[in-house]
Amino acid sequence: MTKYAFLIKSTAKFLIILLFISNNAFAQAVYEHERYVPETDPLVLKKLEEWQDLKFGLLMHWGPYSQWGIVESWSLCPEEYGWCERKKGSNPDNYFEYKKEYENLQKTFNPVNFEPEKWAEAAKNAGMKYVVFTTKHHDGFSMFDSKYTDYKITDEKTPFSKNPRANVTKEIFNAFRGQGLWAGAYFSKPDWHHPAYWYPYFPPKDRNVNYSPEENPERWNEFVEFTHNQILELLTDYGKVDILWLDGGWVAKDPKANILNWYEQELANTTHGYLKHRMVNQDIRMDDLVVKARKKQPGLIVVDRAVYGKNQNYLTPENRVPEAALPYPWESCIIAGGGWSYSFDAKYMSTHKAVHTLVDIVAKGGNLLLNIAPSPKGEWDGEAYQLLENIGKWMDVNSEAIYSTEAISPYKSGKVCITSKPKENSLYLIYLMDEDETNLPNSIQFLGLDVDIKKATLLGSKGTIKWTKKDGVFTFLIPKPSRKKLEGVPAFTVRIETN
Template sequence: MKKAALSIVFLFTFITAFSQAILEDERYVPETNPQVREKLDQWQDIKFGLLMHWGAYSQWSIVESWSICPEDYGWCERKKGNNPGNYTEYVKEYEELKKTFNPVKFDPEKWSKAAKAAGMRYMIFTTKHHDGFSMFDSKYTDYKVTDPECAFSSNPKANITKELFNAFRAEDMWVGAYFSKPGWHHKSYWDPYWPAFDRNVNYDPALYPEKWETFVQFTHNQLLELASDYGDIDIVWLDGGWVKKRDQQNIDENYAEKFAENKAANGFIKHRMVSQDIRMDELVDKLRKKQPGLIVVDRAVHGKNQNYLTPENRVPEKELPYPWESCIISGGGWAYTHDAVYMSGHQGVQMLVDIVAKGGNLLLNIAPTPDGEWQDGAYRLLKDYENWMNINSEGIYNSKTLAPFKEANICMTQQDNGNAYFFYMAEENETTMPNKITINSHQPKKGATVSLLGYDQPLKWTAIGEGFSISIPKKLSNNPPSEFVWTIKVSELIKK
């Protein structure tokens, strides 16, 4: 590898690590609305959710909307269609996917039952991604799944968002609306008079306030539709963090920083800093009049409208001092990938335990196919979660962190009733439990019961220093009650 290339890799690695450190130490503005605070507390107790990226773009097995964004990133490349080398023609063909979108195998009840069985307690669905294609029956656009030009529009389940929300609520699960703030299809966001430069609005909203106001009203109206016509909604999960208000100083500082980063790595700017004020405070007030207590996640926008933070496709290294959720791809990409390889049950279960031990929630993404199905790998993974959660969920739901949250390969949580849980994270091919498991950071109170979830007999334990050692009977060692992670329960610990 050439020296210059090594320098670029080093810089990219440094920037990535630095950015993640900033995210994990990011300032958090606590919510003051008592109804929302109560809802957030409940959300932190349910731990495990489902995210679904689905739209007309799924037909091409591409990275959601991003190929119509004129930025020079590898994952934005145009490789599908009849004329990927011509940007204008490509966008036209991409938008024509609306006409052929026809997921005739769409069965929302099958999905909701599988998710509920796996232990998921909430669901977030992409009602509109950056491209502007609405997966609900919006009266403010014809670029939607229910438009007569869409092949699926005559199907009784054409209003996909409503069908999904109803199916998941029927399983007593929370529902949330993913909604992207930018709208690349809307003529008051990417005005056809000018070319699209990047992901941002393609004109200066300060110079064309009436045009920008048209887009602001469109955004408010669509979200108010969802809040008014689709039953109880628990979460509005807003994406497109670049759509936010910026003051001039903020633009100048960020632009300089972005210029330095991108010029060093690429030789040119990838995208601009543009103030795009959609009046979030006003919008959130409107939404909460329709949905009292609504949790709002204005992702990657520091301020009071980011009720919880969302590390993307990564798990923080430590417990974070605010509500948070890792959104993670289960297989392939965020959107449907025809040859997707899904994470193993071992990876999936241990990720859930690790996140919960650090005080977070796991939002696991599954991408439906163009026909309206889930791939076999997704069902296999959910079945592994189901088998494990049926035995071990007692240490997951409603749990709180227990310092130091992890010791060697043992994660830990606790409940308000005094029960503590120690999760032994088995190696990939470790199917036999060790004869002894030692924990040094905590010790049961004298007379406390130590047991293994899924095994109906108490276990013998011995105090060792400030910790304890548990003896595992040979019969149990050879035949653990679950795979991947084994959960030791202690009825009461010595307080520190």
Template sequence: MKKLIFIIPVLFVLISQAQYEHEVTGYEWPEDEKVLQKLEEWQDLKFGLLMHWGSYSQWGIVESWSICPEDYGWCERKKGSNPDDYFTYKKEYENLKLSFNPVNFNPDKWAEAASDAGMKYVVFTTKHHDGFCMFDSKYTDYKITDEESPFSTNPRANVAKEIFDAFRAKDMWAGAYFSKPDWNHENYWDPKFPPLDRNVNYDPELYPEKWEKYVDFTHNQIMELMTDYGDIDILWLDGGWVAKKPAPMLEEAYAHKAEGVSSGFIKNRVVNQDIRMDELAAKAREKQPGLIVVDRAVRGPNQNYLTPENRVPETQLPYPWESCIIAGGGWSWVPNPEFMTPKQAIHMLVDIVAKGGNLLYNIGPGPDGTWPQGAYELLAAMGAWIKVNGEAIYSTRAIEPFKTDNICLTQKKDTKEVYAIYLEQGQSEGLTSSEPLANGLPESFTVKGIFAADNAKLSMLGARGNLKWENTGEGVKIFIPRKIRNNLPCDLAWAVKISEVK
């Protein structure tokens, strides 16, 4: 997972807004009524957990990418006995399987913390690009349940199954992250050819039988997950370069390169890698009716929602979407990770929900099978806020103008109720050090662009009584009495419910 995988950071800076415009034209709504219903329910959930975890966690490095022979910063090799020797490094990386022993793995504790935080679904990395399986696949020995792995004798060795079971027990949805490229498999990176980049290291059109074996392997592994791991709600596929033909955004990127717009941001080749996604999605839904398939970064009917990575769109988007965001450290575990503050995290959640999206918040478990303490502390703070304000978050949809100044708006689905969420201000929101902090709620504030109906009632979530209000030329002006301001129901952001707007 790197910057929506197929776009490099320089391009992000240059055309980030253009990318969102491009996504609008590329989304295809599913035709399956069960999938549409599932998507509607998913949009009600708003807040989920993503976990990157694998044998690489022992080194505290970025997941998978250090064995990819590309020269981006995230691919830099710093561990092992001789990181300058690629083949020695790759062998030592793969041998991390022999020492991966997360003896403190307790998914019930994770599920409880996530549920208390208000999360409603989990997406877990069953396999990342390096090919190491965190589930008991019978199609490879490169897995945590292999007899050479010390954790294989643990009763909870089939990690993915244990996680899905634990989170479902807390009434949360289960999502399976799965990497379409597998850099360990002989029919993706053939050992007879050196890997050139993230792509398959041979031409599938010149070696169709070899490629067909890889397609069968991929289908077989995904069908294992769809068959043997209980109810799966989301199949979250990564590795957008594995597609029937160059993804349209890649084609566009290469066109820009050819035109000289950016001379070096694309360093990997474009290779036709037909994984037969239509067939795979249909087979998966035979086992999991209504399954949401997220074929990331590949325009078409199998990308049921979009996944802007580590960033939030500027405005509402006209299709289902989810920002996947690092909570602290990296996607995978790193030593001494620094997590977002509760204020940053809560404001981000509110901003995303106001724009109609979901927040998929990533936490990387450590090599011993535990979360950093900072993750628990952050989730506890988010949960405390959501217990008061969840009504303004769950089962809501975007309503224009989405956000004005520091006030975000949401609307309850299928009702007239609108919520104005006032975000606490302070230096972290852009004030200079010479400006005073403006924490807490003022005596009054105006929600620009929103006007209360004549008979509307306004109230603050978590506080008693109705609020005084008046419509002005700009919008509805809301008055917060001293007794509420002196005894606020929560910190950092406050939601005012407007029973009806004009």
């Protein structure tokens, strides 16, 4: 490359980065279409294809922090974001006293009403097909019986350790697998409790390791080995694990190696403020870890979130739905009510909102991972159960338009989303009812569909329905008896059989 070519290329990159800074939409578009490295392991590829057919899963954030009803872990992080604000404890203005009180929540954590079978049954009835549980969040508290730390739910300092079901990760995985759901282990790569990550000699600076790994290789290697050991524990002693869902994308090898790729990723994750914190080389030998992990669990799906590369088998837009279909496996993780962790005054999304979110995501080829947070006593709010029950009633009628479907352009026309099953020559038009729209319309229209229709039916209603086509617009007539029968639904589906 000549020096002039290099200069042009460098200038172009700089200008693109400036565009990212000034135009979030453009940055998001680039991120969502160019930041995926395809998997090559045939077992993983097969597993990913199966996972993409599942469409709907459950995420659960749970730990001692639920006793305070605060955001998980982040109040320990010395960064100036709203979710890091300290509001609990006897002296929140004193960081070190606060951290001590926070970690002492271990001594009062006693979820005596823990009964994961109720959660698993509700999830199954809602149509969920997999669960991702927080085995450890950034605060370092292990919700499993790790032999590498005493900061865990099964330690004698934790009251619940005396309960026969104290190893809650194992109990949750067993309960959900018992209902036929896949098991996924959320695991935080950073650990703000471990002395080899936040070395007690130094105060923490931000979310990163608080010393230089390059200048302290022995200490950093201690942390890497600890991380590997804990993850391999989860993949050895907890039955079949289908997904390893790793959080804390700032813990990665040389995050400045490709500034353009880094900027794309981090700008798409501004909800956690990645753009403002410093970047530190935190190489935890992820490639080696994944090899060891898949020896334990062949075909394991690994989600090294927000880290560009081959160990991010699917991408995870957080609390948002992409504007268009994406050309790789992806999943939106969305809060059902309150926050990621338990809130005492949580307000849950409506059934309409939940169903519409699911449909919107599936029509774009993604999966929905809906977060519900257990209480300090180990319970779900009644509103959470009600929401899942309502989703389940809708899925009982419409699930064939959700599971094992593929995205098909134009994805949506007006208030109608479309999904497809090419192998069955079937299309599904899903009309999204407004919250105040109880009566079904007399007809629905869809623009941009170029097919030869053989038959059209309405899911949940008997008989065929009529259709017409004019100027590229299909119009489907909804019979009056069907409108009456489906009155009040959040959405309804027209099934199309094509020639």
